[in-house]
Amino acid sequence: MDLRNAEKRIIELRNLLNQYGYEYYVLDKPSVPDAEYDRLMQELLALEEQFPELKTPDSPSERVGGAVLDMFEKVEHRTPMLSLGNAFNEQDLRDFDRRIRQAVGNDFSYVCELKIDGLAVSLRYEDGLFIQGATRGDGTIGEDITANLKTIKSIPLRLTEPVSIEVRGEAFMPKRSFEALNEARKERGEELFANPRNAAAGSLRQLDPKIAASRKLDIFLYGIGNVSEIGIESHSEGLDYLDQLGFKTNKERKKCATIEDVIEFVNSWVEKRPHLPYEIDGIVIKVDSFAQQAALGTTAKSPRWAIAYKFPAEEVITTLKDIELSVGRTGVVTPTAILEPVKVAGTTVQRASLHNEDLIREKDIKIGDKVVIKKAGDIIPEVVNVLADQRTGEEKDFYMPTHCPECESELVRLEGEVALRCINPKCPAQIREGLIHFVSRDAMNIEGLGEKVISQLFANQLISNVADIYKLTREQLIGLERMGEKSISNLLKAIEASKSNSLEKLLFGLGIRHVGAKAAKTLAQEFGTMEKLASASKEQLMAINEIGNKMADSIVSFFEQEEAKELLQELSAVGVNMEYKGAKPVSAQESDSIFSGKTVVLTGKLEQLTRNEAKEKIEALGGKVTGSVSKKTDLVIAGTEAGSKLTKAQELGIEVWDEEKLLEELNK
Template sequence: MEKQEAQRRLAELREQVRYHSRKYYTEDDPEISDFEYDQLYRQLETLEGEYPELVTEDSPTQKIGGAVYNTFAEVVHQVPLESLHDSFSQEELRDFDRRVREAVGDVEYVAEPKFDGLSVALEYRDGLFVRGSTRGDGVTGEDVTENIRTIRSVPKILREPVPFLEVRGEVYMSDQSFQRLCARQELLEEKPFKNPRNAAAGSLRQKDPKITAQRELSIFVFNVQQVEGHALSRHDESLKWLGKLGFPVPPLYRTSGDMEEILSFIQEIGDKRGEFNFPIDGAVVKVNDFAQREELGSTAKFPRWAEAFKYPPEEKETTLLDIEVNVGRTGVLTPTGRFEPVTLAGTTVSRATLHNQDFIAEKDIRVGSRVVLRKAGEIIPEVVAVLSHPEGSQPYHLPETCPSCGERVTRVEGEAATRCTNPQCPAQLLRNLIHFASRDAMDIDGLGPAILEQLLQAGMVASPADLYTLQVAQLEKLDRFGKKSAENLVAAVERSKQNDLYRLVYALGIPHIGAKAAQVLCGAFPTMEAIQNAPEEELSQIEGFGGIMSQEVAAFFQKESARALVSRLKELGVNMAAQQQEAKGTLLAGKTFVLTGTLPTMSRKEASRLIEENGGKVTSSVSKKTSYVLAGEEAGSKLEKALQLEIPVLTEEELLQMIKSE
C-alpha cells in the first residue's frame, strides 16, 4: 500500500472507530457487534504499526475509550483507570508472555474473567463508601455516587475500617435482569438496550437514582487502585483481602507461572461462559507481583503488565425447521426461527429472532434453509448467513393478516416493522391499556402497569372501555386493594371521562399520532364524529399534519373495531368533544418556537405548555418561519440550523424574562 493510500485509509478507519466508540461508550447504543468493532480497531492498529510516522495524537489508538457526560460532576482519577490491550489468539498471549519475561525475568500471572459492563472506581474513607465514579476517558470520569449506592452488592460499610481505599470494579447486569428489562421496555414502547453491557451503562447514568435502583445492577471488584493502612504485594493476595472486606470478587481465577496453564484456564472459562449469570467477553491475564508491575509500567494507553483475551463469536451450522410469527405488545409482527438445536457459548439454542421482513429478504431466509447461527454479545442468538436452500423452497413473506386477531396488518413506508393496529387485538391489550391510562393520555392516577396486569389476570378488562365499568366491590377482592384504594381508582377513572378530546385521541394509540398531533387534529376537527368521518384529503390540509399522519388517522377509523371501541366509550360517558380552551394570554401571539436540548429547570413539555398558554406556537423543526429557538444543554442540529438561518436563540431565563417584560 502506498503511503498516500495508507493515509487515506487511516483517516477512514479512525473516523469509523471514533463513531462506533462514541455509540458504544458514550451513547450506550452500539450499531455493530463487539467482534466487528474489535476487527476495525485491529485494522487501524496494524496499519499504524506499518506507518508509525502517520500516527496522530488524536487517533483512537492513543486514547482510552469513553467520554464524560455533562449530566454528572467530573471526577479526576488520581490513579488512571487504564484500558487493556486485546489479544485474539493464544499466540498473541504467548508474545505478551515473552515481552514480560524479557523485561522482568521469571513471572507469575493471575487469569480471571473479563466482565462485560461499565468500569467504575469506588472510594472508601475509614471503611465508609464516600464516592463512586465511572472510568470516562480513564483520567476524568463522572460522579455517580448516588446511583452506585442503589446497587445492593456494593458494600456501603467495609468489614475493616481501612483509612482510605479506592478499588476498581465492573458494574454489570445479569442475563435474567437484562431479559426482564427488555420485556419491560417493549411493554412501555421504549427502545430496548441491545446487550447487558449497554443496559448496565445506561442504567448507571440515569439522572434519577430510583430508576437505577429498579434495574437490578450488580458489581464485581477486581483491582486495588489506592490503599492506606494496609500493605499489599500481590494481585491474588489483594483479591482475597477484598473478599474479606465484603466486596464481590471474581468467582474464579487462576494463579500460575506457566503461560500454558494460563491458556488452558482461559479455555476453561470460555467453555463455561454460557453457564455464568454474568456477561463476559473474554479473560484478563495480569502480572501477579506489584513490584514487577511497577517495573513494566504502561504505554500511553495500556498497562504493559496486563493483556485481555477476547473470545471469538462461536458459530454453528444448523437447519431452519419453521418460522413462527408472534405479535408483540406494540402490535409488531416478529418472525422467530425454530432450528435444529445446536450448542453455542455453552447453551443449547433452538430459536432465534429473524427481526422483520427486510432481514428475511436480505438474507433470503427460507424454511428448510441451512444457516449459520451465532450469539450476539454472548446472549442473543442470530442468523449470520444462509448457506443453502432445499430444492423447491420459496422466499418467505410475513402474513397479510394478524395471527392474533385476524385483521389486516400494515407497514408504513420507511419503517421496517409490520404492525397490527387493531386497538382491541388480544396480543397487545396490556400495552394498549398502559398507554390509554398514561399521564399524557387519559391520565388515570393509580392505574399503572402492575395494576393493569392484575386486572387482566383477573379477567376484569378485555378492552380500554372495560376500565369504565370497574366497581369498588370487584377491586376489593384483588390483592393489595383495600376499600379506600379501590374507591380512589374508581374515582380517578370517573374523572378521566371529562378529559379534553385530544387526550382520548392520543390514548387510542393511532400510529404516528402523539399528544401534540392529537391537539392539532382536535383543533381542526373538534368532535370525535368529525374526526371519524374526515376524508384523508381534508386531514392532510391541516397545518402541521403530515401525509403519514393523515393516512394513519383515516385508516384507523375505517376499522370496525376502532369505531366499536369509540362507540362504547361514548355510551359509558367519555367526553367526545374538544373543550377549545383559549390561551391564558397573548404575550407570545404570532411567535413560533422550536425547543432543543435540556433546559435547567423545566422539561420541554413544561416549556411548551408555558409558551402555548401565552399565545405562542411550538413546532418541531427549524425553518425561516421560526421566531425563536429555545436551547438548553446538549442542543444539537436544530441549534446549528438556527445559527445558520440567523434565528434568535433564547435560554430558559431569557424566555421567562420575555414573558415577564411583555
C-alpha cells in the first residue's frame, strides 16, 4: 500500500474506531462485536507502524499505552481544584441551604450528582485536541498523567468541536474491573488492592502506561474549569455541553428546586447505591447558576456554593484480638487495636487507632471484646463502642507500659498532655518515623522513598539520620527488595533534585516540635538562611507574629543541641540548600511601598497573574494578604467575577483596585 492510500485508510479506521468506542464506552450501546473492534484496531496499529509519519496524537492507538515514563512532571492548574465541604446528616444540608438563602435570596436551584469514589483529574484540550491530564494534587499543583489518562477509552482524544477547554472529572475503576484485577493479583501471589478507589489511583500513578491500559478504568466528567471563557450560565447547562462535546457524564443527576427535593434525592441513593456498577460515597449538591456561584465565592479550601453529603458510615461488629503499641517521630506511644479482619465500607479492616490510654478507659475496652467498628469519614477505622453484654469473662484489661516498647526508656506524661511519650532522642522508632517524615510530600518530597523503602534502608543500617539519605549509592541499593536498575536510577535522581529545595522544606522536614509547614515557611522568609535562624534568640523569634512562646522555646532548644548542629553540618556538606528561594517579605519599616503594612484581600479572577503570584508580590513589598474582608482590611484587589468580598468591601468603604491598578503599582 502506498502512502496516499495508507493515509486514506488510516483516517477511515480512526473514524470507525472513534465512533465504535464512543458508542461502547460513553453511550453503553455497542453497535459492533468486540472482535470487529479488535480487528480494526490491529489493522490501524499495523498501518501506523508501517507509516509512522501518519500517526497523530488523537489516534485510537494512543490508548494502548506508550513508552515507560521516568517520572511525573508537576502541573499548575490554571483554575484551582478546590475540595468540597462535607455534610453528614439532614441538618447539615439544611444549614447549607440556609447559608445559600441568606446570601442570594430564594430564587435559585440545586443540581445533585452522585459522588464517585475515585481520583479527581483535570483534562486540558486545545482546539479540541486532548493535550494534558493531571491529578488534583494539593489543588494548585498536580502531576502530569496524560499518558495514563489516554488509556481510558471513555476520554475523547478529540472533541466534536475545536474548543479550548479545561474540564474536571473523576477517574474510577468499575466494580467488575476491580474484581478481575484482584483475582489476577491473587493468582500471582501479589498483595490485593483494598478498594476500587485505591486501585484507580494506583493505576493512574504507574510510570508504565501499559499497566494503566490493562486495568480498564472509566471516568465521569463533572465540571468545566475555565467556565468564564465558555459562555454558558449554569452548571446543568455545562453538563449538557460536556455531553455535546463527546464527554461521558453521569446521567444519574437531578435539578432540584428546594432542599426538600435534595434530601429526597439523597435518601433514595442511600438505598440504591449497592446496585451501581461503580462505588459512590455520597451526593454532591451545587448551586446551579454560575452567577450565584460567583456571588457566594469560596473559602481558602472549598466553594461556598457546593457541599458533599457523605453517606452514613457503615458499622460492623468484630473481635478485638490484641492491642499493639507504636512509637511516633515525636515519641508519642499510640495503642492500636488489632482486629479480626472485617469488611467496612468496601475495605478489609484489621487495625484501628485507640489514640491513648484515657480513651481505652473511657470506652472500657478490653482485649477479647466484641466491638463496633466504623470508618470516620469513610476513611479512618475507629472503635465506636464495646458490646459489654457479649463478654464471656475471658476478656483481659489492657495497661499502658511504663517503658518504651522500642528502646525500653522510661515513658513520661508531659504536663497538660494525655499521651505517654518516649523522650530518648536515640529511640530507633523515633528515628525511623523522623526519616519517613523528612522525605514526605510537604517536606523534602523525595519520590520513591516511601515508608516501606525507608524502613528497609533503616533495618539494613544504610541510613541512621536524614543526611545519610544523600550518601546512598547504587551499590548499597541494588541488593534491596524490589530495587531494580530503573528504580534505583529514579530514586537517586529524586534524592539529588531534593537538595535544591527551598529552606522551608528542609525546616519542616527536620521535624522541630510545634513547627508545621506554614511556620517553617514564615521562619524561612524571615531569616533567609539556616545559619541566621539557628542563631536567633527567643526574643527575635517571638517578634514574628505567628511564632508563640512554645514554638520559640522549641526552636531555640533544637538548634542548641550538638546533634542538631552536627546534622546541619552534614547536610550542608552533601550539598543540601540552606537558603530560602522565594520572595522575602519586606517589613513596614524597611519598605516605602504602597503595600507596606497594609492588609490586602484578593477576590475574583485575575487575568495576568495567578492568585499565588499576586500574593507573593504583595507580601514581598510588605503587605499582608488575608482571605476575608473585615474592618481591618486596607485594600481589596477585585478581578473579574468578584462576588461577596467586593460587596462587603464597598459596604465598609474599603479602597478597591482592579488588576490593572495592581500591576501599575507592582511595576513602580
